[in-house]
Amino acid sequence: MTLISKALVRIANSFVSVLGSLILVFCIIYLLPGDPVLSMIDPSVATPEMIENLRRELGLDQPFYVQFAEYFTAILHGDFGQSLINSDPVLPKILMHFPATLILTLTSTVFSIVIGVTLGVLSAIYRNKWIDILARLVGLFGISMPTFWSGILLILIFSVNLNWLPAMGSDGWKTLVLPSLALGFVGAGLIIRMVRTSMLEVVNEQFIVTLRAKGLSERVVMYRHALRNALIPAITIIGMNIGEMMAGTVVIETVFSRQGIGRIIADAIMAKDLPVIQGVIFFSAIVYVIINLLVDLSYSVIDPRVRRSH
Amino acid sequence: MSQLLDIQQLKVDFTTKDGYLTAIRDVSFQMKAGETVCIVGESGSGKTVASKSIMRLIDYENGKIADGNIRLNNVDLTQLSQRELRAIRGKKMAMIFQEPMAAFDPVFTIGSQIIETILAHKQSNKEKARERAIYLLQRVGISDAELRLKQYPNELSGGMLQRAMIAMALALGPDLLIADEPTTALDVTIQSQILQLLQELKTEFGMSILLITHDMGIAAEVADRIIVMYAGGIVEQATTLQLFELPHHPYTHGLLQSVTTIDSDRSKELFSIKGSIPGLSDLPSGCRFHPRCPYATERCLNEAPPLLDVNNRKSACWYSEELVKSDSWKKPTLQTTSGSQRPQKKEQSREKLFTVQELSKFYPLGNRTFSGTSSFVRAVDNVSFTIEKGETFGLVGESGSGKSTLGRVLLQLEKASGGKVLFQDQDLSKLSNKDLRETRKHMQMIYQDPYGSVNPRWKVGDIIGEPLQVHQSLNKKEKRIRVQELLEAVGLNKNSSERYPHEFSGGQRQRVAIARAIALNPQFILADEAVSALDVSVQAQIVNLMQELQDDLDLTYLFIAHGLNIVRHISDRIGVMYLGQLVEIAPSEELFKHPAHHYTKGLIGSIPIADPRHQRELISIHGEIPSPANPPSGCRFHTRCPAATARCREEQPLFREIDSGHWAACHHPA
Numbered sequence: 009m010t011l012i013s014k015a016l017v018r019i020a021n022s023f024v025s026v027l028g029s030l031i032l033v034f035c036i037i038y039l040l041p042g043d044p045v046l047s048m049i050d051p052s053v054a055t056p057e058m059i060e061n062l063r064r065e066l067g068l069d070q071p072f073y074v075q076f077a078e079y080f081t082a083i084l085h086g087d088f089g090q091s092l093i094n095s096d097p098v099l100p101k102i103l104m105h106f107p108a109t110l111i112l113t114l115t116s117t118v119f120s121i122v123i124g125v126t127l128g129v130l131s132a133i134y135r136n137k138w139i140d141i142l143a144r145l146v147g148l149f150g151i152s153m154p155t156f157w158s159g160i161l162l163i164l165i166f167s168v169n170l171n172w173l174p175a176m177g178s179d180g181w182k183t184l185v186l187p188s189l190a191l192g193f194v195g196a197g198l199i200i201r202m203v204r205t206s207m208l209e210v211v212n213e214q215f216i217v218t219l220r221a222k223g224l225s226e227r228v229v230m231y232r233h234a235l236r237n238a239l240i241p242a243i244t245i246i247g248m249n250i251g252e253m254m255a256g257t258v259v260i261e262t263v264f265s266r267q268g269i270g271r272i273i274a275d276a277i278m279a280k281d282l283p284v285i286q287g288v289i290f291f292s293a294i295v296y297v298i299i300n301l302l303v304d305l306s307y308s309v310i311d312p313r314v315r316r317s318h
Numbered sequence: 319m320s321q322l323l324d325i326q327q328l329k330v331d332f333t334t335k336d337g338y339l340t341a342i343r344d345v346s347f348q349m350k351a352g353e354t355v356c357i358v359g360e361s362g363s364g365k366t367v368a369s370k371s372i373m374r375l376i377d378y379e380n381g382k383i384a385d386g387n388i389r390l391n392n393v394d395l396t397q398l399s400q401r402e403l404r405a406i407r408g409k410k411m412a413m414i415f416q417e418p419m420a421a422f423d424p425v426f427t428i429g430s431q432i433i434e435t436i437l438a439h440k441q442s443n444k445e446k447a448r449e450r451a452i453y454l455l456q457r458v459g460i461s462d463a464e465l466r467l468k469q470y471p472n473e474l475s476g477g478m479l480q481r482a483m484i485a486m487a488l489a490l491g492p493d494l495l496i497a498d499e500p501t502t503a504l505d506v507t508i509q510s511q512i513l514q515l516l517q518e519l520k521t522e523f524g525m526s527i528l529l530i531t532h533d534m535g536i537a538a539e540v541a542d543r544i545i546v547m548y549a550g551g552i553v554e555q556a557t558t559l560q561l562f563e564l565p566h567h568p569y570t571h572g573l574l575q576s577v578t579t580i581d582s583d584r585s586k587e588l589f590s591i592k593g594s595i596p597g598l599s600d601l602p603s604g605c606r607f608h609p610r611c612p613y614a615t616e617r618c619l620n621e622a623p624p625l626l627d628v629n630n631r632k633s634a635c636w637y638s639e640e641l642v643k644s645d646s647w648k649k650p651t652l653q654t655t656s657g658s659q660r661p662q663k664k665e666q667s668r669e670k671l672f673t674v675q676e677l678s679k680f681y682p683l684g685n686r687t688f689s690g691t692s693s694f695v696r697a698v699d700n701v702s703f704t705i706e707k708g709e710t711f712g713l714v715g716e717s718g719s720g721k722s723t724l725g726r727v728l729l730q731l732e733k734a735s736g737g738k739v740l741f742q743d744q745d746l747s748k749l750s751n752k753d754l755r756e757t758r759k760h761m762q763m764i765y766q767d768p769y770g771s772v773n774p775r776w777k778v779g780d781i782i783g784e785p786l787q788v789h790q791s792l793n794k795k796e797k798r799i800r801v802q803e804l805l806e807a808v809g810l811n812k813n814s815s816e817r818y819p820h821e822f823s824g825g826q827r828q829r830v831a832i833a834r835a836i837a838l839n840p841q842f843i844l845a846d847e848a849v850s851a852l853d854v855s856v857q858a859q860i861v862n863l864m865q866e867l868q869d870d871l872d873l874t875y876l877f878i879a880h881g882l883n884i885v886r887h888i889s890d891r892i893g894v895m896y897l898g899q900l901v902e903i904a905p906s907e908e909l910f911k912h913p914a915h916h917y918t919k920g921l922i923g924s925i926p927i928a929d930p931r932h933q934r935e936l937i938s939i940h941g942e943i944p945s946p947a948n949p950p951s952g953c954r955f956h957t958r959c960p961a962a963t964a965r966c967r968e969e970q971p972l973f974r975e976i977d978s979g980h981w982a983a984c985h986h987p988a
Contacts, residue, residue: 214420221373222435222486223408226400233423240425312425312470 015305022301029293030083034076037286044068047280048092088290089283091276098287102269106291108178109257109268112191115184116253119192121246124199125239131200132207132238133230143200150197155256159190159263176265187264191256195249202245206238213237240311247303251296321389322493322526323349323372328386330371332379339598341367341381342550346625351493354520354527356541356558358534358573360853361824362595363547365530369496372528373413374403390494409439412487416499418479422471428455429467432486439490454485458515476717477508477942484515491523498530505716505880506924507939513540513926514937532853534577535926538562539934546570549596549606556631558930564642566633568611571647576854577928578883580910587865588887590858594823605635613637670743671842671874672705672728677737679720679727683947695947697723699898700737702973707841710868710875712889712906714882714921718943719895721878725844728876729761730754741842759789762835766847768827772819778805778830779815785837804833807870809863825856829863836867846878857881861888882925886910891979894918897946897954900973904980914982916959953985961986 045063063069067078082089088098123146131143166186167175177183210216211234219229257270269288276284307314328345331338342364349355357365370376372388374395388395390410395403415421422431429451436447448467455463458481471479480500487495497516501509517540520527531537537544537558544561546554546569554567565571572591593610596602605623608614617636625634629642641647678701680694698720705711713721726732728739730746739746741757749757762785765771772781779801786797802812808829819827828848835843845864849857861884867873879885885892885906892909894902894917902915913919923938941958944950953971956962965985973983 214415214417215423217370217375217378218413218415218421218483219423220375220378221407221413222438223404223406224434224438225404228434228438233426236425237423310425312427313472 014308018301018304022297025297026294029297030080030290031076033286033289033293034079037282038072038075040282042280044092044280044282083290088287091284092281093279098283099291101272101284102287102291105267105269105272108266109254109261109270112184112187112257112260112266112268113250113253115188116192116195116256117246117250119188120195120199120249120253123192123196124246125203125235125242127196128200128203128242129207129230129235129238131204132211135208140204143204147197147200147204150193150195150200152197153193155190155194156259156263158193159187159260162186162190163264178266178268183264183266187260187266190263191253191260194256195246195253198245198249199242202242203238206241207234210234210237236310240307243303243306243310247300250299254292254295320351321348322351322353322391323528324387324389325372326387326389328368328371328388329384330367330376330381331384332376332381334380336599338384340384340550341598342371342547343385344551344625345386345547347545347552347555349494349526349528351526352520352524353542354529354540355543355545356529356531356537357545357547358531358537359547360532360595360855362549362597364550365547366498367550368547369413369498369528369530372494372496373407373411374398374400375413405439408435408492409490410492411494411496412490412492413496413498414480414483414487414500417503418476418483419471419503421483422479424471427468427470428474428482432467432482432489435486435489441490450489451485454488455482458482458485458488458519459511460485475942476504477511480504480508480512481515484512484519488519488523492525494526494528495520496528496530499532500529501536502532505943506882506921507716508942509536509926510924510937511940516540533926534573534854535928538928538930538932539926541930546573549601550598551606551634552625552632553607553634554632555625556633560631562928562930564648566628566631566638566642567607567635568613568641569607572610572855574928576858578858578887579928580883580886580922580925582883582887584887584906587862588858590862591855594825594856595853613641669707670704671707671741672876673738673740673743674704674728675702675738675740677701677724677727677739678735679723679732680735693947695945696898696949697946698727699949701895701898701900702737703893703900703903705842705874705876707874708868708872709890710877710888712885712892713876713878713895714880714885714892715895716921716943717880718897718946720898720946721895722846724895725846725876725878729758729763729844759785759838760840761842761844762838762840764828764831764835764843764845764848766850768824768831768851769819771831772827772834774819776818777815778817778819778822781819781830782815782833782837785834789838800837804837807836807867808833809859823856825852825859828852828856828860832860832863832867836871836873839871840873842874842876844876844878847880848877849884850879850881857884864888882921894921897943897949899954899983900981901955901984902980902982904977904982908977908980912980914976914980914987915955915984916961916986916988917955918982919988920958953983961988 045059045066045068049058049062051059067075086099088102090097127143127146131140134140163175163186166173173185174183216229216234219233257268258274261268261270262274269291273285273288276288325348326346329343330341332341345368357368359365367376371383372395376382377400383396386396390406422428429448432451432454433444433447436442436450437444442450451467452463455466460466460478460481466474466482474482501512504512513536516527529540541558543555543557545552546567548569554561554565554570556566561570562574565574575589576591578588591610596606602609604620605614605618608618611618623634623636625632628638677698679698680696683693683695701724713724715721727734730739734747746754746757782804783797783801786792786800792800801815805812805814810826810829819830822830849860852860864875865888868875877885877888889906891903892906893900894915896917902909902913902918909918910922913922920939923934927934939958944957950957952968953959953962953966956966959966963986969985971983971985973981975981976987
């Protein structure tokens, strides 16, 4: 199969995933306990008729499948509904705040890859030397520290004590540094471990012996050959990690008082603003599927066995 | 004459958790320019360590040269830094390895890996290096060299990759080529082709070859001189003619007796050296071979014999001189008449155990949703034969011929695409799952890899006891007793049931696998390459055990293997498979004496002969087995057959009886 037809299959699969997540999100919200209408108006003031009217207005008196069909049609038209709190349309709101979250996620990803791959490789090459012990320690901390804690720690050190970087806000690159570090640290921990393990596996492969027997320098053997092979399993982790980091923005954007869809959904959950919650979850699902699609396709670029398997 | 390679008193240590472990010691030998020297020995003899030490590759594996010198063109390699060594590796000396599939980096093209080698030694620019790569690939017999250059290792067959490996090794015209078991992972037909190629290139490139092998046949065919290693030291060194004519060391003597040939007496047990090679951490005192040596004395137990000059050669045995004069020593070499007589087989019952009718197994190829066309790999294609009760049916053929698939379909481990398998007149594919499970008691399997086929976290007793638990309701005590019986039956200590697989050697593990297979008193055992991964002396032990068990338990075997001599020895009848079809079936000796199909003839002709006086045409079948997804028209073998005519290209030959019990599918049987 050619690369293109493979990509087409993957893209088709992605659409199925998106549809599945839409159904899932809708069902979860539908099954949630609590009446959204009652959270909108105070039942002690409103008459039963008023409540009934509002319910009808929102279409919440319709059976499940009708509600879903309406929601689905609206989604196809780009209409994610309106906020129950202030009647703002959901999609424009998401789109307005998504770039900030995307940038945060990307910088965190870049940070986690740079730290993760570098330390992972060094750790494998200098196995059981001090640099390996250091890298493993960094990895352990990365995995074990919750982001809200490491976030606060970073604020304490770099904003409060050293006064180098701002503790909050979302204007300018300076405000991006600390949240990216806090968020990327978790991913870095995972990547360090993954790259280390897979490097150690690769350097024991027969072909490494061949490369040395050819008279290549250790630098070429390690960085040109071993690393590229070791990255193949690491890519899976990196891809999964991007999703994790998007989820992590919910906490980080709150801790650092940043704008973004993580913050929006946190606020919406507090306010029981169902259309917003639904919209953000569905939107995130789409982004997640796209990321996974890109990861899948990047395999074909890096691993010829995937590219041209018969 | 000056020496190309001069190794003196080499000692190599490896760092382990428990301190230093000496892998080889007192290894001294020389090689002249243009010479082919073979190092032979079983696994654990230190032959690979010796070859890797020359390249100083052991430095990367926690190894270090503790003592001695290695001089290549009078440069002492042990004194060089890694940087200086890099200039010599790949240029003055090059190496090829056992598994060509694993020896190339999978994510770079063949071309870039060859070019990279040339450029690393700053011999030319990129364009010239590319031209050189194309020339080399063509020279080693790879067609469409320019296309191959751009392909990745997974797109080439094993034989093709080994050729490419050789091309890469020759890129800078080395003086010394080290080949570590270069053909062990390949089919016997491809093995011949590679050996022939190495011979040609040796003269053409004016290099010396140090060949590491466990196969005495290969050593006999290509070596000028042979070095025999055992447990980390050299035990004998002689010219090939000398060694095969009259081995001087009891170990060499045993190795040569273990060789099965195509004219050995099938009614005799295979000769095997008792015991197995010791581990590096518990080497015996004195002569390291003494626990296995039938001639050992008190002196051998206490004093290690040095490699002494005896009769113009070297042998590390106190008694070489006396031993070679004795009559019992001289007779047995080169003819395996030494094993003890096996009990006469009972009269064949002629009762059919398995009847296979027009059996096929196709695997769909690729994803059919987009490409639209549906193509299949015809792994097994319309095969019919029977296996009689109490016999051993051998199945041979190159990899890709469908032998293993046939075995698995026979046991219903995979569902047939067409045809029937009758087990005692019962159609297995018609059975319900419950009935099939019940029937499975009667058919068991032994696998190739004794390391992969037993659960490493289970005790041996539990591994052997599991089938009993599944199929029989024994209480704890009965089960324990039965497991002990089984352990004894396969020649293991009956108290070893509490031990774990890793505490056993490869041969012993294979015994565990056999004990598990016979636990339920099955009628039939499928042995798929069951002895292929074992050393020659261990191989003989396992084959003897299997034959003993067959006599005692009235077993029927389907014995799949690519080692033709072993199959000949153990089988009553043999089927030859090619591209999913049976092309010949005949009684074992008849098949080897009068092969009718040209493929069978070629296979037999490809077997290396452990007799340096016997010169054969190395290549007997050209080319490689075609893809089973797109088999040739007519007779599938016609593309490689020396006797093919126009008829063979068009008309598929019928599988017919050409002599009593001898079937072949050929228009022009030999």
